[in-house]
Amino acid sequence: MADDVSSAHPIGEAEAAALVQRLRTALGDKGVSTDPHEIAPHIQDWRGRWRGWTPVLVKPASTEEVARAVRICAEAGASITPQGGNSGLVNGGVPYGEVLISLRRMNQVREVDPRNDAMTLEAGVVLTEAQRVADEAGRLFPLSLGAEGVATIGGLISTNAGGVAVLRYGMMRDLVLGLEVVLPDGQIWNGLRALRKDNTGYDLKHLFIGAEGTLGVVTAATLKLFPRPAVRETAWAVVASPDDAVALLARAKHLSGGAVTGFELVPSLALDLVVEHLPGARDPLPASAPWRVLIELSLPRAEGARELMEAILADAMEAGLASDAAIAGNEAQRAAMWRIRENIAVAEKAHGKARKHDVSVPVSRLPDFMTRAGALVEATLPGATIIAFGHVGDGNMHYNVVPPRGVDPEAFVEDAGAPVTRAIHDLVTELNGSISAEHGVGKLKREELADRKAGVELDLMRAVKQALDPAGRMNPGRVL
Ligand SMILES: Cc1cc2nc3c(=O)[nH]c(=O)nc-3n(C[C@H](O)[C@H](O)[C@H](O)COP(=O)(O)OP(=O)(O)OC[C@H]3O[C@@H](n4cnc5c(N)ncnc54)[C@H](O)[C@@H]3O)c2cc1C
Structure with a gap:
């Protein structure tokens, strides 16, 4: 079943031309691009580590346009990769032959309701803008992270982003009241409820939060607001x-x-x-x-x-x-x-290549993790430099390893550093932690996830994928 739901369906040249034509007819010239210059920044990740390709960049301006594009792709049997700010760090939003749907033009503020401490934003709104809108209404939207000038609400929801205020306000999952999602067959699910209490069965929004675009396209969200601290x-x-x-x-x-x-x-x-x-x-x-x-x-x-x-x-x-x-x-x-x-991440990038680990353990076990991980890295690769920093209040460390002189950094970041990662992740697993605390799985950790998750949990995840996206066309090869 895993292969059924995760295999990509890139399309051939002739089919691509026909698909582009249909998309143009449905969305107009503004909504579709095949211009290599315009596409270029969308097919390379923020760190410059991965480069993909796409036959077409789709830029819908409304939920209805997203639904139309997704329906056309479904009819053509084409796979889709949704993208927001392209600041993800796990090779999840870079397309590899999929139709790329960028949500950046969907950047409207639909509603701000201060008395209900809620606001409804479209998926393409950038995080700093969301913070500004909340502030203007005399409230706080507490999510904050290094990529906040580019990361979008849709991407933040789809990766269940964390950041520097999780200790008090929680992850993105804790900040979402309702969602609007275009499903893989093009249906629109309007779950934009601004309720604190709603016990009417399965809470479907949580399926899409952290799904990294594998179950549908998030088009809008109702988000929680908080009192602004004095x-x-x-x-x-x-x-x-x-x-x-x-x-x-x-x-x-x-x-x-x-x-x-x-x-x-x-x-x-x-x-x-x-x-x-x-x-x-x-x-x-x-x-x-x-x-x-x-x-x-x-x-x-x-x-x-x-x-x-x-x-x-x-x-x-x-x-x-x-x-x-x-x-x-x-x-x-x-x-x-x-x-x-x-x-720190920006300075590290300027400094050179490092092998990154975004791990979490219970806060009480963090000191143990740090001591033992340091010893493991030294034993596995003597002379390596460790730059471990981050959200200690959440038990989440960005545990980065820079190879010693004489070790090719490129090769180390790709395959040669795998033993270091294995040692760190084995320790995390022993301490009942997570190998992806806040950045997600993408393509980067997909295989490892399959190895490390217990069978029942993985089967449940695959069953959900199969139920929502039986043809496996939504961001294939990511997560599962
Ligand atoms: C300097 C820097 C610092 C960072 N700090 C943090 C941090 O502290 N905490 C943290 O959690 N992350 C951090 N990140 C990672 C990144 O910012 C987050 O993962 C963010 O949520 C990505 O948002 P985006 O809009 O750029 O999404 P993208 O990178 O475009 O996409 C990310 C994933 O979500 C999917 N996706 C995007 N939009 C949608 C949508 N509308 N519907 C369905 N799927 C969608 C994509 O297919 C992809 O799988 C950092 C990144 C950088 C570059």
Whole structure:
């Protein structure tokens, strides 16, 4: 069954020409492109690691146009890859012969309902725009991540994106109230309900969240809004180990009554890379210790906020968990601290190739993971450099391994580094963690997922795919 539902159906040249003609008739010239220059940025991923191809780029401007295009593809037996901002990191949105449907033109705000703390946006709205719309309505849309200037609502939903505020607000799955989806046969499912309570059977929206385009095309979503915090207190603390960072997190959560919205681990190595590659960046607190944490509290009142952060940091120093700390004194300093964290991936990219691992374990087991993973990498590839950073508050590390001198980085990132990944992922599995915490599966981890998921779980996933997309035309070869 796995092969039935995952095999691609790229179409031949003659069929492609006929298909393009039908799509043009249905969507007009604005909605269809075969121009290689226009297509070029859509068929290469953000890191420049994968390059695909497509016979046609479809650019629908409405749900009805998406449905028309999907119906035409179904009739022609052509596979589809949906795409948003193309910032995904697992080779999920780059087409390999599929018809590419870009949702970027579907960028309308359909409704903002502050009294219901909800807004309905089309799939192509970029995350920074979603945040702006919420802010304009006096609310907060809390999702925030490094690619927020390009990632779209449809892509964020389809990858169940995480980011830097999951600790308090949850993943994208937790922020979605309702969805509108074009199904693989071209039917439109309008599930745009703005309800907090709705126990009327299976909650279908969750099937499409994190499905990476394998079950349908997300065209719009109703999203949760939150009160805007009156004040954010942000601090940068120097810690000796991930163990101390996890202990500090627990104390900060307790002392703040759950007001910690961000808690990110930054190794000094990553900090050095950002300072080297990002113009204007500097270490907020020069120190020789190997780790820093970025702590953010979001509070409803300004009174007492600074004192609360000071108390948390004083407590950490008294307990021997932090050797030094600085509180952002103004918005510019706060932004500078976050800029460091958010630019680690960018600085790493400028620095060179690394083998990436987006893994999670229970927060309590993170220190154990970090110690053992370090030893495993050294044993598997002596001299390799580890750049492990990220969402320690969610137990999620971006665990990246740079090969030592003398090892070809290109080959290491492709096949030669597989033993390192196997060692790290075996450890993650032993600790009951996940080999993909927030980036998804795509083509990159598809085979490994099949090896690592228990049979029952995988069978259920395949049954869902078979029920919704029996011909296996929606983003084939991704996830399953
Ligand atoms: C610098 C950087 C930092 C990042 N930081 C984070 C982070 O902190 N946390 C995190 O979770 N991710 C992060 N990412 C990954 C990426 O931003 C997310 O995966 C994001 O959700 C992708 O959105 P997109 O619109 O670019 O989707 P795309 O890359 O276009 O697509 C991603 C997947 O979703 C599918 N898809 C896209 N749109 C639709 C749709 N409308 N309907 C159905 N399927 C669709 C695609 O087929 C593909 O499988 C980061 C990426 C970069 C480059």
